[in-house]
Amino acid sequence: MLTDTLREQIKAYIPRYPSKQAVTLPALHLVQDELRCVPLEAIREIADLLDLSPAEVHDTMSFYGIFRDESRKLGKNRLWVCRGLACAITGGEDTLSAVCDKLHVKPGGTTADGKITVEFAECLGMCDVAPAVMINDVGRGPFPADKVDTLLDELKG
Numbered sequence: 001m002l003t004d005t006l007r008e009q010i011k012a013y014i015p016r017y018p019s020k021q022a023v024t025l026p027a028l029h030l031v032q033d034e035l036r037c038v039p040l041e042a043i044r045e046i047a048d049l050l051d052l053s054p055a056e057v058h059d060t061m062s063f064y065g066i067f068r069d070e071s072r073k074l075g076k077n078r079l080w081v082c083r084g085l086a087c088a089i090t091g092g093e094d095t096l097s098a099v100c101d102k103l104h105v106k107p108g109g110t111t112a113d114g115k116i117t118v119e120f121a122e123c124l125g126m127c128d129v130a131p132a133v134m135i136n137d138v139g140r141g142p143f144p145a146d147k148v149d150t151l152l153d154e155l156k157g
Contacts, residue, residue, distance in 0.1 A: 002031065002042055002045045003034075007045075010050075014050075021056070023050055024052065024056070024057055025060060027049070028060065028061055032067055032074070036073050036075070037073040037074060038061055038069060040069070072108070074117045075110040076116070077116050079119070079133060080121045081095050081096040081107075081118070082123060082130070082132045082141075083120045083122060084121070084124065085123075085127075086127035087130040089130070090130040091131050092130065092132075094144070096118075099118055099152070102149070102152055105118050107119060107120050115155065116152075125139075126141055129142050130142060131144060
């Protein structure tokens with residue numbers, strides 16, 4: 001399941017951490033970034049690399065809501081809409097509703113074409129540009145509901 005490159009990237013983290021177990025989180029990030037999910041077989045292979053049980057790796061994965069298994073594979077782009085207080089006050093819920101309505105998905109869902117996964121965050125830490133969104137790892141704002149079409153056109157293109 002894991003490519004040789006991915007294995008080497010995971011192994012490269014080992015000397016940087018106090019224990020192999022501490023590499024679990026970065027390993028999960030690497031796998032999800034590459035495969036857009038963390039398949040069961042990848043969990044087993046991460047466990048083997050880190051001298052852990054698959055249950056230990058799965059426990060870490062399931063603790064964090066950002067990781068997805070094969071049944072919930074991420075789209076090409078991950079669009080987070082902030083629902084924190086500043087964003088809520090400035091229309092974040094309207095932005096989230098507009099995104100979901102236009103893409104015909106619920107929060108946590110992926111479009112039929114696999115291009116966009118929509119999620120909400122309790123806070124993106126970008127209150128100064130509320131309502132904020134994050135596309136993959138890049139935060140942007142303000143994105144009120146009336147700018148959703150422009151944002152989605154960009155992501156679909």
